Amino acid sequence: MAAPDNNQELEARVESAAKSGGQSGMFFAWRKAKEPKPIYPKMSGKVWLRTLGWRHLIAILAVIFSLYPVMYIISSSLSGQDNLSAATFFPTTFDFSSYQVLFSNPDLTPFMTWLRNSWIVSLAASSMNVALAAMAAFAFSRFRFKGRRTGLLALLLVQIFPQFLAFVAILLIMIEIGNIIPAIGLDTLAGLTLVYLGGAIGFNTFLIKGFMDSIPDSLDESARVDGASQWTIFTKIILPLARPALAVIFIISFINLFSEFLLARTLLSSTENFTFAVGLQLFTSANYAASWGLLSAAAVVGAAPIVLTFLIAQRAIISGLTGGSVKG
Amino acid sequence: MAASLGNWGTGFWVRLVLLALLDAVALWSSLILIADGSVIMFLGLVIGVLFINWVYLWPRTEALRWITPGLVFMTIFVVIPIIYTSYVSLTNWRTGNVTSKEQTIDFWEAKVYVDPEAEGTLFDLFVYTDDSGDPDGFKLLLVNEEGQYVYGDPRLRTETAIEDGVEDEGTFASGEEIPPAEFNGSRLLTQREVFQLSTQVDFKNLVVDTDSGEIVILGLSQGRVVQASQRYVYDEEADTLIDTVENRVCSPGEVTATKGNFVCDDGEVLVPGWVATIGLKNYNTVATNPLIREPFLRVFLWNFVFAFLSVATTFALGLLLAVTMHHYRMKGLRFYRSVFIIPYAIPAFLSILVWRGLFNSSFGTINRTLAPLYDLLGIDPIRWLSDPTWAKVTVILVNLWLGFPYMFLLATGALQSIPSDILEAASVDGATGGRAFRKITFPLLMVALAPLLIGSFAFNFNNFNLIFLLTQGGPPVLGADIPVGHTDILISFTFNLASNAGRGNNFGLASAITMLIFFLLLLISAFSFRFTKRLEDTYGGS
Numbered sequence: 001m002a003a004p005d006n007n008q009e010l011e012a013r014v015e016s017a018a019k020s021g022g023q024s025g026m027f028f029a030w031r032k033a034k035e036p037k038p039i040y041p042k043m044s045g046k047v048w049l050r051t052l053g054w055r056h057l058i059a060i061l062a063v064i065f066s067l068y069p070v071m072y073i074i075s076s077s078l079s080g081q082d083n084l085s086a087a088t089f090f091p092t093t094f095d096f097s098s099y100q101v102l103f104s105n106p107d108l109t110p111f112m113t114w115l116r117n118s119w120i121v122s123l124a125a126s127s128m129n130v131a132l133a134a135m136a137a138f139a140f141s142r143f144r145f146k147g148r149r150t151g152l153l154a155l156l157l158v159q160i161f162p163q164f165l166a167f168v169a170i171l172l173i174m175i176e177i178g179n180i181i182p183a184i185g186l187d188t189l190a191g192l193t194l195v196y197l198g199g200a201i202g203f204n205t206f207l208i209k210g211f212m213d214s215i216p217d218s219l220d221e222s223a224r225v226d227g228a229s230q231w232t233i234f235t236k237i238i239l240p241l242a243r244p245a246l247a248v249i250f251i252i253s254f255i256n257l258f259s260e261f262l263l264a265r266t267l268l269s270s271t272e273n274f275t276f277a278v279g280l281q282l283f284t285s286a287n288y289a290a291s292w293g294l295l296s297a298a299a300v301v302g303a304a305p306i307v308l309t310f311l312i313a314q315r316a317i318i319s320g321l322t323g324g325s326v327k328g
Numbered sequence: 329m330a331a332s333l334g335n336w337g338t339g340f341w342v343r344l345v346l347l348a349l350l351d352a353v354a355l356w357s358s359l360i361l362i363a364d365g366s367v368i369m370f371l372g373l374v375i376g377v378l379f380i381n382w383v384y385l386w387p388r389t390e391a392l393r394w395i396t397p398g399l400v401f402m403t404i405f406v407v408i409p410i411i412y413t414s415y416v417s418l419t420n421w422r423t424g425n426v427t428s429k430e431q432t433i434d435f436w437e438a439k440v441y442v443d444p445e446a447e448g449t450l451f452d453l454f455v456y457t458d459d460s461g462d463p464d465g466f467k468l469l470l471v472n473e474e475g476q477y478v479y480g481d482p483r484l485r486t487e488t489a490i491e492d493g494v495e496d497e498g499t500f501a502s503g504e505e506i507p508p509a510e511f512n513g514s515r516l517l518t519q520r521e522v523f524q525l526s527t528q529v530d531f532k533n534l535v536v537d538t539d540s541g542e543i544v545i546l547g548l549s550q551g552r553v554v555q556a557s558q559r560y561v562y563d564e565e566a567d568t569l570i571d572t573v574e575n576r577v578c579s580p581g582e583v584t585a586t587k588g589n590f591v592c593d594d595g596e597v598l599v600p601g602w603v604a605t606i607g608l609k610n611y612n613t614v615a616t617n618p619l620i621r622e623p624f625l626r627v628f629l630w631n632f633v634f635a636f637l638s639v640a641t642t643f644a645l646g647l648l649l650a651v652t653m654h655h656y657r658m659k660g661l662r663f664y665r666s667v668f669i670i671p672y673a674i675p676a677f678l679s680i681l682v683w684r685g686l687f688n689s690s691f692g693t694i695n696r697t698l699a700p701l702y703d704l705l706g707i708d709p710i711r712w713l714s715d716p717t718w719a720k721v722t723v724i725l726v727n728l729w730l731g732f733p734y735m736f737l738l739a740t741g742a743l744q745s746i747p748s749d750i751l752e753a754a755s756v757d758g759a760t761g762g763r764a765f766r767k768i769t770f771p772l773l774m775v776a777l778a779p780l781l782i783g784s785f786a787f788n789f790n791n792f793n794l795i796f797l798l799t800q801g802g803p804p805v806l807g808a809d810i811p812v813g814h815t816d817i818l819i820s821f822t823f824n825l826a827s828n829a830g831r832g833n834n835f836g837l838a839s840a841i842t843m844l845i846f847f848l849l850l851l852i853s854a855f856s857f858r859f860t861k862r863l864e865d866t867y868g869g870s
Contacts, residue, residue, distance in 0.1 A: 040657055043657075051655070051657070052655065052657060052658060052659075054652075055652045055653060055655060055658060056660070058648070058649070058652045059649070059652065059653060059660075059664050062645075062649055062664075062668065063664065063667045063668075065729065066667050066668055066670055066671050066729075066733075067667065067670070069679060069682050069683060069686055069729070070670060070671075070674070072682070072686060072693055073682050083691075084685055084688060084691040084692065087685075087686075087693050089693075132397045132398035132401065133398055135394045135395070135397060135398065136394060136395045136397075136398040136399070138394055139390075139391040139392075139393075139394035139395050140391075140395075143390060143391040143394075145390070145391040148391075151395070158402065158406055158407060158410075160849050160850060160853045161406075161410055161846055161849060162790055163405065163406050163409070164790075164792070164819075165413075165790065165819065165842055165845055165846065166406075166409035166410055166412070166413045166842065167823070167826070168413065168416060168822075168826050168835050168838050168839050168842065169408075169409035169410070169412035169413040169416060169839070170405065170409045171826075172412065172416065172835070173404075173405075173408065173409060173412065176366065176369060179360070179364065180357045180360045180361065181353075181357065194401070194404075194405065195405050197401050197405070198401035198402050198403075198404060198405025198406050199405065199406065201398045201401060201402045201406075202402055202406070205398060229339075230390070231339060255675065258675050259675040259676050259677050259793065261677055261792070261793050261796070261797065262792050262793075262796075262819075262823065266827065277675075277677040280677070280678070280681060281677070281681065281797060284681050284684070284685075285800075292685055295681065295682070295685065296682070298678075299674075299678040299679075299681070299682055302675060302678050303673075303674045303675055303678050303679075306673060306674070306675060307670060307673045307674055309673075310669060310670075310672075310673035311666055311669070311670075311673070314665070314666065314669055318669075318737050318741075
């Protein structure tokens with residue numbers, strides 16, 4: 001382990017090591033904010049083909065690869081047919097009957113209830129998660145106290161192990177908790193939310209701390225001179241400045257929880273409590289070929305808001321994902 | 329740092345109210361825990377709550393006040409589960425061994441013995457419901473030949489006797505309809521409904537207590553008064569169960585195989601037993617039992633191959649695209665990037681479920697698209713999901729689709745962060761094109777990306793969603809002693825062990841394998857640590 005004075009380097013390395021599908025200390029921006037467009041001489045057709053044409057060709061092949069399943073689900077969801085073998089690449093009809101079934105929230109397969117459950121649980125857990133992580137990050141960033149370094153290292157050590165791996169133990173713990181307070185025990189959305197809430201706190205704390213470190217101390221100092229309390233400094237200075245990073249971490253946490261399957265499948269057992277992932281998995285495992293239109297419509301409805309969020313906020317999310325804005 | 333007991337602002341009162349609420353809930357919970365006899369949980373709760381009170385009431389705990397809320401949840405739902413997993417891995421916790429020893433003894437002591445010789449009065453059985461929808465909301469009416477009846481709540485034989493189980497007793501007048509369609513406000517169930525109820529309620533284990541003894545239910549239509557006796561008696565001093573019927577003594581198993589169960593002196597093992605620690609037996613089983621070791625090794629090996637190929641294929645494609653698009657005159661980058669991000673943006677479980685449909689070998693679009701090719705080559709359509717080898721290919725292909733956008737974004741970012749003067753200097757020295765890429769660009773990329781690639785390896789190492797939603801680990805390996813498939817990775821294998829209802833849950837063994845995964849992750853992290861350090865020493869200037 002590095003020498004104690006080598007703090008920053010150590011943290012950067014520990015952070016990279018801590019997996020999580022990857023955030024690093026690497027900085028990059030997609031494109032500089034406003035650069036004047038250089039004017040290049042025109043290319044002849046041959047030169048264009050040799051320098052740029054093949055690049056576009058590869059890119060277009062990749063576009064087809066990316067959109068292949070997307071096109072199929074969009075057109076099957078509009079085909080009005082549940083037959084898997086009827087799926088086509090481009091929509092041939094615009095029949096919304098699959099969507100009607102979906103929105104009618106059938107008793108046995110209440111898609112809308114599942115979707116709502118997923119949204120509620122993911123929103124509640126990721127927002128509280130980010131709030132608690134931001135508080136802890138504030139302490140690690142702004143206070144000097146005994147055990148600070150040890151605490152940061154412990155956070156990262158714990159986060160090497162993804163929470164869901166311990167699903168057996170979490171199940172047994174939730175059974176016990178349910179014996180005492182049934183409202184937050186097994187097979188409750190509140191219980192699942194609490195479990196999720198604990199999940200990524202360590203890693204998010206670390207990320208947010210990195211960002212807060214980049215906010216100059218002098219801001220707090222002058223506020224403190226004016227008599228501001230820690231709470232005021234936190235809510236009035238640090239949080240507003242950290243908002244972009246917090247938003248990205250919130251979105252990424254949300255999406256991770258929205259897709260979470262293992263814990264939800266282990267902890268939830270009654271149909272009306274399922275999340276979208278659990279409900280759809282059970283629905284589809286019954287019979288693929290016969291419920292294709294419905295599954296497609298469900299996939300479109302489930303994915304659309306998230307894909308839109310991604311496309312709108314892509315620059316911020318990308319730099320968050322790859323470490324830029326988060327590390328600062 | 330002003331905030332402390334001396335500060336009587338709003339913050340202090342908010343804190344005090346929240347603490348009071350927490351303490352009230354904690355007090356109430358601890359009473360239940362004491363009643364249940366859960367000593368460890370009780371102690372944990374007390375220590376945790378005292379800690380929280382200390383943090384928020386003691387003056388000089390400034391930093392901890394900010395950390396504690398997150399710390400509490402992280403402790404309960406991440407740290408304790410990890411520790412608890414290691415405990416469970418040392419136990420025999422599985423179907424048949426899920427309760428405490430006291431509960432097991434209670435279970436056996438509640439077992440009654442019914443002497444087949446001593447027959448009592450026979451009753452006809454009718455079932456009534458209050459239509460409350462509660463599965464326990466039914467009552468039994470028992471009528472004997474003379475029209476005498478007993479009406480009341482049954483109990484399971486394993487439960488302790490209920491005092492006021494009989495709601496009504498009497499005799500039907502001759503000529504009265506037996507059974508009445510309605511009785512004491514409850515409705516007679518049709519035979520069909522009774523049959524349905526019998527799928528949820530074990531009728532043969534029901535008993536109705538009356539003053540003159542127990543009426544034991546014999547099936548869906550009859551019950552009999554019997555003199556039932558307690559079969560097993562627990563001798564506390566000797567810690568043995570004495571079987572009064574077969575005159576044998578059953579004592580707790582000594583060897584690891586029978587630990588957690590009573591073993592009678594004629595060799596019979598009484599199931600259910602209780603949760604007992606059995607040391608390293610689960611680890612031993614994985615290492616030595618050939619029927620478990622073979623599937624485990626298969627899964628273990630494939631897990632590494634899968635994680636490696638996942639990273640290699642996604643990184644190769646992502647890098648190829650990034651390099652292709654990295655040209656100062658390339659147009660439409662924003663469009664391409666927006667399209668490439670879509671596979672990444674769609675929640676993975678949705679796209680995996682969709683891919684599973686597309687890969688369906690008889691109806692899926694992929695095989696329909698490839699049909700002309702199959703005809704041309706004169707081969708059978710590929711069974712993407714049910715052929716052991718092709719299923720592995722499918723898993724990697726789907727993962728390629730899911731994972732290449734992330735790699736593309738990473739590689740693009742890293743490419744842009746390479747200072748152009750380095751490449752210019754290289755071209756002056758005569759290194760251009762492929763050579764410059766191999767000697768300069770690629771090594772620099774690896775320095776920046778290696779930790780992220782290892783992170784991606786660790787992520788894919790446990791990519792449960794992909795495997796479980798796409799193939800459910802299948803196709804199954806035939807002839808294995810435990811449920812295992814050709815595409816199973818350790819975590820999906822563990823999930824099957826823990827939750828496969830058909831063959832019972834084996835929490836102990838599942839936890840042992842989870843501990844192995846933990847250990848492997850530690851190794852991967854340690855490796856990442858050293859590897860990135862070496863790369864930086866070699867290439868990183870700063």
